[in-house]
Amino acid sequence: MTRKTILNDSHRALGARMVDFGGWDMPLNYGSQIEEHHQVRRDAGMFDVSHMTVVDLRGERVRDFLRRLLANSVDKLKKKGKAIYSCMLDDNGGVIDDLIVYYMDDGWYRLVVNAGTRDKDLAWIGRHAEAFGVDVAERSELAIIAVQGPNARERVLGLVDTADRDALAGLGRFAAIDVRSAQGTALFVARTGYTGEDGFEIVLEQGGAVALWDALLGAGVKPAGLGARDTLRLEAGLALYGQDMDESVTPYEVALGWTVSLDDGRDFIGRERLERQKADGDARQLIGLVMDEKGVLRHGQRVLSDAGDGEILSGTFSPTLGKAIAFARVPAGDAGQVRVDIRGREVPVRTVKFPFVRDGQPQPGILD
Numbered sequence: 235m236t237r238k239t240i241l242n243d244s245h246r247a248l249g250a251r252m253v254d255f256g257g258w259d260m261p262l263n264y265g266s267q268i269e270e271h272h273q274v275r276r277d278a279g280m281f282d283v284s285h286m287t288v289v290d291l292r293g294e295r296v297r298d299f300l301r302r303l304l305a306n307s308v309d310k311l312k313k314k315g316k317a318i319y320s321c322m323l324d325d326n327g328g329v330i331d332d333l334i335v336y337y338m339d340d341g342w343y344r345l346v347v348n349a350g351t352r353d354k355d356l357a358w359i360g361r362h363a364e365a366f367g368v369d370v371a372e373r374s375e376l377a378i379i380a381v382q383g384p385n386a387r388e389r390v391l392g393l394v395d396t397a398d399r400d401a402l403a404g405l406g407r408f409a410a411i412d413v414r415s416a417q418g419t420a421l422f423v424a425r426t427g428y429t430g431e432d433g434f435e436i437v438l439e440q441g442g443a444v445a446l447w448d449a450l451l452g453a454g455v456k457p458a459g460l461g462a463r464d465t466l467r468l469e470a471g472l473a474l475y476g477q478d479m480d481e482s483v484t485p486y487e488v489a490l491g492w493t494v495s496l497d498d499g500r501d502f503i504g505r506e507r508l509e510r511q512k513a514d515g516d517a518r519q520l521i522g523l524v525m526d527e528k529g530v531l532r533h534g535q536r537v538l539s540d541a542g543d544g545e546i547l548s549g550t551f552s553p554t555l556g557k558a559i560a561f562a563r564v565p566a567g568d569a570g571q572v573r574v575d576i577r578g579r580e581v582p583v584r585t586v587k588f589p590f591v592r593d594g595q596p597q598p599g600i601l602d
Contacts, residue, residue: 323504430470540570
């Protein structure tokens with residue numbers, strides 16, 4: 235049975251084109267995906283991401299548990315509200331999911347995990363939590379609204395209680411704070427996102443979500459759907475679980491080596507495989523591609539490189555750049571001259587460093 239977020243009626247009232255996304259009835263767009271993309275890059279847009287799963291972990295040994303569970307180290311979290319991005323790995327180093335973990339207090343951490351991996355995530359977390367005496371609570375009563383864009387923070391600040399505005403305005407990146415809306419609704423506001431733009435992700439009880447959505451509309455924040463979210467995240471060089479990574483790859487094979495903390499001696503799940511891969515230098519690599527010819531790069535297309543053949547993982551037309559861009563996975567080594575097989579024709583593409591776009595601007599070398 236298809237699940238619906240608390241904002242489903244709001245999406246339909248705005249004329250959204252709805253699609254099935256991992257078992258959820260979600261808005262693909264509200265008319266023009268391109269316009270929604272530009273709205274986020276140039277002003278402020280909002281996304282209903284209430285399909286994502288919030289999990290609260292509590293217990294005296296919860297930090298020890300997360301030191302075992304995650305490839306990144308929660309020891310980096312010294313201040314309440316701070317967050318890190320991490321992969322959760324299986325015994326062979328494969329990525330079960332990528333997630334964000336927030337340090338709430340010494341006995342309480344909050345995870346936000348992907349919607350499509352909810353069941354296996356909860357099963358894996360629960361299986362390993364028992365030995366540490368950690369309580370695992372899915373917070374299905376919560377909704378999440380992401381407000382993104384260069385003017386996003388200003389729009390949200392205007393809707394919170396005046397007593398909380400200074401604290402929220404001073405919130406650093408990858409950190410969260412509890413505030414109240416002007417109407418008194420409790421909001422857990424994180425300065426995070428999945429678009430490459432500044433902004434907030436707001437977690438609140440479902441009962442207040444429609445009122446907040448409507449208040450954001452009234453403040454000039456326009457809705458955006460899954461289509462724009464996908465082109466924005468790819469421009470920003472952000473991987474998508476299920477498309478760019480899964481249990482068949484390690485963090486090193488999805489350009490997420492920076493999220494792996496090997497130097498602190500923790501015996502985290504999957505560590506042995508990552509140590510071998512790092513020592514051998516044989517991990518497959520994720521590369522960024524730009525195609526200067528007209529056309530679109532799509533998932534599954536064969537990639538030919540000097541290092542060997544691979545395939546396109548995520549590919550799209552970039553509205554900001556006016557060119558096709560993609561992630562591809564190819565064997566280790568110098569990729570050299572790269573081509574993509576498009577309907578039997580080998581089309582030359584350029585390998586580039588990603589992100590492709592940062593703060594609304596093409597990065598150096600992307601348009602060359």
